[in-house]
Amino acid sequence: MIDKKMADCRTAVADVHDGATIMLGGFGNAGMPAQLIEALREQGTRDLTIISNGAGTGPFALGALFGDGRVRKLIASFPAPSSAQFRERFLKGEVELELVPQGSLVERIRCGGAGLGGFYTPVGVGTELAAGKELRTIDKRDYLFELPLRADVAFIKGHLGDRLGNLMYRGTMRNFNMVMATAADTVIAEVDQLVEVGGIPPEQVHTPGIFVDRLVQVERHPKLLAVPKEGGGA
Amino acid sequence: MSLTREGIAWRIARDLPEGAYVNLGVGIPVLVANFLVRDREVFLHSENGILGVGPRPTAAEVDFDLISAGKGFCTLAPGAALFDQQISFTMMRGGHLTHAVLGAIEVAENGDFANWRVPGEAVPGVGGAMDLAVGAKRVFVAMTHVTNKGAPKIVRTCSAPLTARACVKRIYTDLAVIDVSAQGLVLREYAAGLDLEAVRAKTGVPLALAPDCRAMDVPDTAADGTRLRQP
Numbered sequence: 001m002i003d004k005k006m007a008d009c010r011t012a013v014a015d016v017h018d019g020a021t022i023m024l025g026g027f028g029n030a031g032m033p034a035q036l037i038e039a040l041r042e043q044g045t046r047d048l049t050i051i052s053n054g055a056g057t058g059p060f061a062l063g064a065l066f067g068d069g070r071v072r073k074l075i076a077s078f079p080a081p082s083s084a085q086f087r088e089r090f091l092k093g094e095v096e097l098e099l100v101p102q103g104s105l106v107e108r109i110r111c112g113g114a115g116l117g118g119f120y121t122p123v124g125v126g127t128e129l130a131a132g133k134e135l136r137t138i139d140k141r142d143y144l145f146e147l148p149l150r151a152d153v154a155f156i157k158g159h160l161g162d163r164l165g166n167l168m169y170r171g172t173m174r175n176f177n178m179v180m181a182t183a184a185d186t187v188i189a190e191v192d193q194l195v196e197v198g199g200i201p202p203e204q205v206h207t208p209g210i211f212v213d214r215l216v217q218v219e220r221h222p223k224l225l226a227v228p229k230e231g232g233g234a
Numbered sequence: 235m236s237l238t239r240e241g242i243a244w245r246i247a248r249d250l251p252e253g254a255y256v257n258l259g260v261g262i263p264v265l266v267a268n269f270l271v272r273d274r275e276v277f278l279h280s281e282n283g284i285l286g287v288g289p290r291p292t293a294a295e296v297d298f299d300l301i302s303a304g305k306g307f308c309t310l311a312p313g314a315a316l317f318d319q320q321i322s323f324t325m326m327r328g329g330h331l332t333h334a335v336l337g338a339i340e341v342a343e344n345g346d347f348a349n350w351r352v353p354g355e356a357v358p359g360v361g362g363a364m365d366l367a368v369g370a371k372r373v374f375v376a377m378t379h380v381t382n383k384g385a386p387k388i389v390r391t392c393s394a395p396l397t398a399r400a401c402v403k404r405i406y407t408d409l410a411v412i413d414v415s416a417q418g419l420v421l422r423e424y425a426a427g428l429d430l431e432a433v434r435a436k437t438g439v440p441l442a443l444a445p446d447c448r449a450m451d452v453p454d455t456a457a458d459g460t461r462l463r464q465p
Contacts, residue, residue, distance in 0.1 A: 027282040027283075027301075027319075028282070028301050028305035029298070029301070029305075030282070030298070030299050030300070030301045031299075054359075057305070077359070077360055077361050077362070078359040078360065078361040079357060079358075079359050080355065080357040080358060080359035086357070087356075087357050090356075090357055091356055091357070097358075099358055099359075099360055100360075101360050101361075101362070101363075101364040101365055102281065102319075102323065102360070102361050102362040102365060103323035103326060103327050103362060103364075103365035103369075104365075106319040106320055106323050107320075107323070110320055121327070122327075122368050123327060123364045123365050123368045123369075123398075124364055125368075125398075125399065126346075126396055126398070126399040127364065127395065127396045127397065127398070128395050128396075129360065129364070159299070170299050171297055171298075171299025171300040171301075171316065172280075172282050172283050172284060172299060172300055172301055172302075172316060173299050174283055174316065174317065174318040174319075175282050175283055175318060175319055176318075176319050177318070178318040178319070178320070179318065179319055179320055206318075220298070224298060225298060
């Protein structure tokens, strides 16, 4: 019987090695696999290359990995101005940054997961982010060539999951989680709730289990449940 | 006299037609959501995966899994759809959004613009700015006409790092509504009570006058009492 469930986050991330390239799902706090990231931090893994939309949302999870000096390189679209921990390391020259327009970041990951060798995009043409990239004119429009991205490991977060690895998200949790689930050698998901097989209706399986290697049921990280100020600015 | 930030947003909302699918950038653009014309169905897109962003929630309505691109909590409008990043950026880059309303540091007379990197900011972040600028059918810029120091933000060529080339269709400021055309910039409207020469003096490049160039029809206050024009 297939059973991808793991006892806890510590066990799930135990074989992630120093020097690994890791994709982290989430946009802001929604869909952030914060408990897996905290478990990685606790085991002391270092010299990491992180692929993520941002650089963390505070002094926990990804922000704390920067604070602890565990990250060598960040590939991201929007590291500023959200993370003081990233900022400090970056300004000291201790973290390399590869800045990628958000849509190109998504598509590079998609190519990595879909067996494609890259793509041409009009985004970035004529800007400083075009530096070093092949320029090609197709049907009178200019495009840049972008390479695929893959990772050793992806950490993602779902709302519901079953032992087969099928996942369902809620709200805006899907963001990068769905595409990152396709583009890493080992995909580890944390979920709010494990359900029996069939507990997620087939029409609502957003990430099919074929993409997921391990999953863990977790409590929401307390930083993701902060009571908002009036109207909920975050 | 000149418009408030809310006044600029109110004016832009008048130009979003029924059936528009719109992404609103940070700054003045997000204020457009507060002034959408009643009885027109306009859908707001958020690049993290929403088509049909609703108003901000009350404290009791907050859902921790529901945020918009500014990372703040949001609600969903009736008929909203939720999706992942691939679909969201297919909408953006693939020309499916009818409008993007974006802030700017500078706009050039050929429609080049700069909005993603403030000169001197050591930590850059681009997000979806370039994707929106390249992909939306109509790119509107919303900004103050001049910098805090009084320098024109509408210029011959941008000195700040470009977001995208030749993509801006219309510029809305506290002083004017200006179209970007193949023949150069065309002044369509100016804030009521302003001298046209004063607008030209605050614009870094020549402005042609539209045949029907007129004073902006913006009231002193919005229906909810928000000030739209400087007293």
